[in-house]
Amino acid sequence: MNNNELVREILKMAGFDNPIEKDTGGITYHKDRWGYVLGGQGELYTEELAKKWASIKRSGKTSVYFLTSAKQWYTPPRRIVDCSGLIVQAIRALIPDYTDRSANTFKAQFTKSGAINAIPETSGLAVWKDGHIGIYLGNGKVCESRGVAYGVVISNLNTQKWTHYGKLKGVDYNDAYVVFKKESTPVNYLVYTVKRGDTLWGIAKKYGTSVDALAKLNSLKNPSLIFAGQKIKIKEEK
Numbered sequence: 001m002n003n004n005e006l007v008r009e010i011l012k013m014a015g016f017d018n019p020i021e022k023d024t025g026g027i028t029y030h031k032d033r034w035g036y037v038l039g040g041q042g043e044l045y046t047e048e049l050a051k052k053w054a055s056i057k058r059s060g061k062t063s064v065y066f067l068t069s070a071k072q073w074y075t076p077p078r079r080i081v082d083c084s085g086l087i088v089q090a091i092r093a094l095i096p097d098y099t100d101r102s103a104n105t106f107k108a109q110f111t112k113s114g115a116i117n118a119i120p121e122t123s124g125l126a127v128w129k130d131g132h133i134g135i136y137l138g139n140g141k142v143c144e145s146r147g148v149a150y151g152v153v154i155s156n157l158n159t160q161k162w163t164h165y166g167k168l169k170g171v172d173y174n175d176a177y178v179v180f181k182k183e184s185t186p187v188n189y190l191v192y193t194v195k196r197g198d199t200l201w202g203i204a205k206k207y208g209t210s211v212d213a214l215a216k217l218n219s220l221k222n223p224s225l226i227f228a229g230q231k232i233k234i235k236e237e238k
Contacts, residue, residue, distance in 0.1 A: 001091055001094045001095060001170065001171055001172070002124075002171065002172040002173070002174060003122065003123060003124025003125075003171055003172070003173045003174060003177055004123075004124070004174065004177055005093075005094060006087075006090055006091065006124045006135070006168075006171055007123050007124050007135065007137065007143075007177075007179055009089075009090035009091075009093045009094075010086065010087075010090045010135050010143045011137075011143065011179075013033065013034040013079070013081065013086060013089065013090070013143075013145075013152045014030055014033050014034075014143050014152045014153065014154055015030035015031055015032040015033035015034070015152070016030055016154070018030045018031040018032045018033075019031050021033075025159070026155055026156035026158070026159040027146070027150065027153050027154070027155045027156070027159060028153060028154040028155070029150070029151070029153055030153075030154070032078075033078075033151050033152045033153065034078060034079045034080060034081055034086075034145070034151060034152045035070070035072070035073030035078045035079070035080045035081075035148075035151040035152075036070075036073070036080060036081065036082060036083075036145045036146065036147055036148050036150060036151050036152070037053075037066070037070045037073060037080040037082065037148060038059045038061060038065075038082050038148070039053075039058055039059040039082060039085075040080035040081045040082050040085050040145075041081065041082075041085045041088065041089065041100060042079055042080070042081060042085065042089045042092075043079065043080055044077050044078070044079055044080075045070070045073045045074045045077055045078060045079070045080040046074050046077045047067075047074050047075075047077075049074070050066040050067050050070065050071075050074055051063075051066070051067065053066050054066040054067055065148070069148050069149070070148050073148075073151070078151075081145050081152065082145055083103055083132050083133050083134065083144060083145045083146075084100075084101060084102050084103045084105075084106060084133055085100075085145065086134075086135070086143075086144070086145040086152060087106065087126070087133065087135065087168070088100055088101065090135075091170070091171075095170070098170075103128065103131055103132050103133035104130065104131065106126060106128070106133055106166075106168065107126075107128045107133070107164065107166065109168075109169040110126070110164075110166030110167060110168070110169070111166075111167045111168075111169055112166060112167045113164050113165060113166035113167070114164065114165060114166075115163070115164060115165075116157075116162045116163055116164055116165055118165075119136060119157075119165040120165075120175065121138050121139070121178050121181075122136070122138075122173060122174075122175045122176070122177060122178065123135075123136060123137050123138045123177050123178050123179040123180070124136070124168075124171065124173065124177065125165045125166065125167060125173075126165065126166050126167075126168050127142055127144075127157070127160075127162045127164070127165050128162060128163065128164045128165070128166060129160060129161055129162050129163050129164075130163070132144075132160070134146075134155075134160070134162075136157070136165060137154070137179045137180045138178040138179050138180040138181060139178075139180040139181060140156055140157045140158070141154055141155070141156065141157065141180045142154070142155050142156070142157055142160070142162075143155075144160070189217075189233040189234065189235065190207075190233070190234040190235055191231050191232065191233055191234065192207070192231070192232045192234050193229065193230070193231060193232075194226050194227060194228055194229060194230040194231075194232060195228055196228045198226065198228075199224075199226070200214055200215065200220070200223045200224070200226055200232075203232060203234075207234050207235065209234065209235060211223050214232060214233075214234070217233050217234075217235075218232055218233055
């Protein structure tokens with residue numbers, strides 16, 4: 001599996017192709033997204049299953065958790081995953097026998113990792129904090145199964161106290177692959193039209209800048225060679 005395939009499956013569980021249900025507090029909720037129940041591994045969460053798990057106190061949770069807190073996920077029934085289950089199920093789409101593992105086990109198996117403030121713009125990297133994990137999409141966006149009140153959502157990186165990023169074991173990474181790319185901000189420049197007899201030095205002096213700055217801004221290999229009618233970018237307009 002490569003990171004393109006991983007992200008494709010992750011976004012399916014977030015309901016990314018469906019309309020946005022709400023967008024608030026740095027978190028985007030899509031309609032028909034998968035739900036969150038601790039220990040969920042892609043099961044269809046029905047009231048019958050909720051009662052069964054409540055009766056055995058699955059994952060140490062009580063009936064209040066399964067039948068009240070998680071009720072929204074069986075009215076109507078939806079597929080459910082917890083944070084690590086999100087990644088496990090995405091990988092199982094192509095590798096059916098992929099074994100279950102926790103967020104912290106994923107972290108221990110990172111093939112490359114670093115501090116979250118140094119995360120590169122590569123979609124499919126895991127983001128981690130103790131006990132929780134998500135998938136980075138690019139441009140400060142993360143897909144995560146955030147909790148029983150949220151389900152699988154797309155959130156801003158800064159809405160969780162992530163500490164590390166890492167490459168997942170068994171995933172082949174194209175480091176240049178980015179789903180959510182940063183949008184470049186258009187820059188407006190004051191533009192000067194060169195007149196006969198002008199020099200770059202004279203233009204620089206007139207506008208309070210330097211020859212080197214103008215040469216760099218306009219990619220001029222030889223600052224001495226400018227011609228009448230040439231457009232010279234001077235500086236960014238505020």
